[in-house]
Amino acid sequence: MSPVVRKKAERKKLPAKYLLLILTVVCVGMMILTFTGGSDNMAAQDGAGFVVVPFQKGISKVGAAFVALSEERKSMEELREENRELQEQIDELERENAQLMQDHYELSSLRELYELDTDYSEYEKTGAHIIAAGNGDRFNSLILDKGRDDGLETGMNVIAGAGLVGIIVECGKNWSRVNTIISDASKVSASVLHSQDHMIVSGDMEMIRQGLITFSQLSDKDHQVQIGDKVVTSQISDRYLPGILIGNIASIDTDSNQLTMSGQIRPVVDFEHLSDVLVIKKKKVALED
Amino acid sequence: MRKLITGIPAVFFLFLIQSSVLRGLALSGAVPNLLLILCCSYAYMRGQRSGIWIGFFSGLLLDIFLMDGLGTYAMLYLYIGFLAGLTHPLYEARGFKLPLLCVFVGDIALSLVQYLIFYVLRGDFRFGVYLTGRLLPELLATMLASVAVYPLLLWIEERFVNIEADEKKKQAEYDMAALAESGERRED
Numbered sequence: 001m002s003p004v005v006r007k008k009a010e011r012k013k014l015p016a017k018y019l020l021l022i023l024t025v026v027c028v029g030m031m032i033l034t035f036t037g038g039s040d041n042m043a044a045q046d047g048a049g050f051v052v053v054p055f056q057k058g059i060s061k062v063g064a065a066f067v068a069l070s071e072e073r074k075s076m077e078e079l080r081e082e083n084r085e086l087q088e089q090i091d092e093l094e095r096e097n098a099q100l101m102q103d104h105y106e107l108s109s110l111r112e113l114y115e116l117d118t119d120y121s122e123y124e125k126t127g128a129h130i131i132a133a134g135n136g137d138r139f140n141s142l143i144l145d146k147g148r149d150d151g152l153e154t155g156m157n158v159i160a161g162a163g164l165v166g167i168i169v170e171c172g173k174n175w176s177r178v179n180t181i182i183s184d185a186s187k188v189s190a191s192v193l194h195s196q197d198h199m200i201v202s203g204d205m206e207m208i209r210q211g212l213i214t215f216s217q218l219s220d221k222d223h224q225v226q227i228g229d230k231v232v233t234s235q236i237s238d239r240y241l242p243g244i245l246i247g248n249i250a251s252i253d254t255d256s257n258q259l260t261m262s263g264q265i266r267p268v269v270d271f272e273h274l275s276d277v278l279v280i281k282k283k284k285v286a287l288e289d
Numbered sequence: 290m291r292k293l294i295t296g297i298p299a300v301f302f303l304f305l306i307q308s309s310v311l312r313g314l315a316l317s318g319a320v321p322n323l324l325l326i327l328c329c330s331y332a333y334m335r336g337q338r339s340g341i342w343i344g345f346f347s348g349l350l351l352d353i354f355l356m357d358g359l360g361t362y363a364m365l366y367l368y369i370g371f372l373a374g375l376t377h378p379l380y381e382a383r384g385f386k387l388p389l390l391c392v393f394v395g396d397i398a399l400s401l402v403q404y405l406i407f408y409v410l411r412g413d414f415r416f417g418v419y420l421t422g423r424l425l426p427e428l429l430a431t432m433l434a435s436v437a438v439y440p441l442l443l444w445i446e447e448r449f450v451n452i453e454a455d456e457k458k459k460q461a462e463y464d465m466a467a468l469a470e471s472g473e474r475r476e477d
Contacts, residue, residue, distance in 0.1 A: 016341060019338055020368075024367065027360040034358030056305060059305055141355060205419065
């Protein structure tokens with residue numbers, strides 16, 4: 001009696017190949033819906049965010065505690081060495097600062113004359129913790145612990161310290177995803193600070209192993225641009241606010257067309273040890289209004 | 290029911306480890322693909338249907354958090370689960386080599402598809418760079434992780450999920466022993 005009953009129960013289950021077929025259709029349907037923009041995946045984002053993000057927050061806190069612990073174990077000698085280096089840096093910065101203060105007075109008076117808007121340091125910003133990251137392949141994206149509820153939107157620029165980290169590309173209710181400038185898919189319109197020559201800065205899977213990103217399409221007829229020059233986001237970018245520091249030029253090569261140049265940039269942000277970022281709550285598009 | 294209770298937390302838990310705990314490894318490109326290990330292990334231990342579901346939800350989670358649209362990873366992992374499930378009839382042996390082989394082949398296949406979708410379609414044809422920079426480090430990390438993760442999953446499966454089968458097996462052994470004993474007695 002019992003074998004017969006069991007056979008019936010087994011038959012009720014859908015065979016694997018039909019299940020495969022159905023879920024494939026579901027996947028293709030989701031792709032069509034979400035990639036063509038016919039509908040956004042807000043519900044899925046919020047649902048998953050509701051379940052996953054609290055855990056990620058907890059884990060990143062524990063992780064931060066571990067990092068703090070390992071920092072504490074740095075030896076006395078290392079700390080002395082570091083201290084000495086930092087002292088040297090402070091001296092240098094103080095000298096620089098005095099010079100800059102002088103320039104600043106000049107600048108502010110000139111600004112008043114021109115009635116120019118201020119630089120990015122005066123935009124409204126909000127801090128956020130990084131709670132997760134995309135795994136190595138292609139993404140180099142970061143998940144932040146703030147989302148729509150905290151006033152974030154897609155298209156907002158993200159900075160850390162003095163440098164550009166990336167841009168928010170996806171925004172859930174309580175989390176958001178940042179596409180970093182070191183990601184392979186990232187392209188930023190930038191310019192050299194002192195000569196205002198334009199270039200395109202992009203991530204590169206080969207260069208990032210040495211901590212570098214690449215730039216291309218730099219047209220510099222007078223050969224003014226040199227190694228070590230600062231690169232900032234460009235005025236003509238439609239996604240990034242102007243004047244945010246990206247990094248310093250590490251090498252320059254002339255392209256085979258003899259017109260443009262390309263090379264590498266060393267970003268100012270230490271992406272390997274990033275834990276907190278600042279989100280600028282002003283978008284480039286909104287600025288133009 | 291027991292399968293559901295262990296399966297769903299496993300997906301979440303390994304996703305959390307992969308994305309949050311191990312995120313320090315992300316830049317060097319060698320985060321072990323724990324969800325792939327989970328998908329292959331369950332496909333081997335439970336069969337194709339489990340492989341399909343686990344793969345689907347693992348992929349969906351990756352899609353939600355890492356992709357602009359949904360469906361890409363869900364479909365990739367779905368098929369990996371399905372194909373890895375072909376090894377299920379050999380599960381009786383409780384072997385270690387087969388699931389590790391599944392993870393090995395699955396990781397290479399996944400990496401190659403990722404290369405096609407994310408690099409070749411964007412016009413980046415440097416396969417050598419991808420191979421040494423992304424594929425091989427991730428493969429190594431994944432294989433090392435699977436040596437630790439798979440036995441754990443197997444232990445949980447045998448200890449908490451597959452109890453009935455275990456009891457049945459024990460019962461059968463007991464019956465056989467009893468039968469043999471009675472047979473011996475009769476001979477006496």
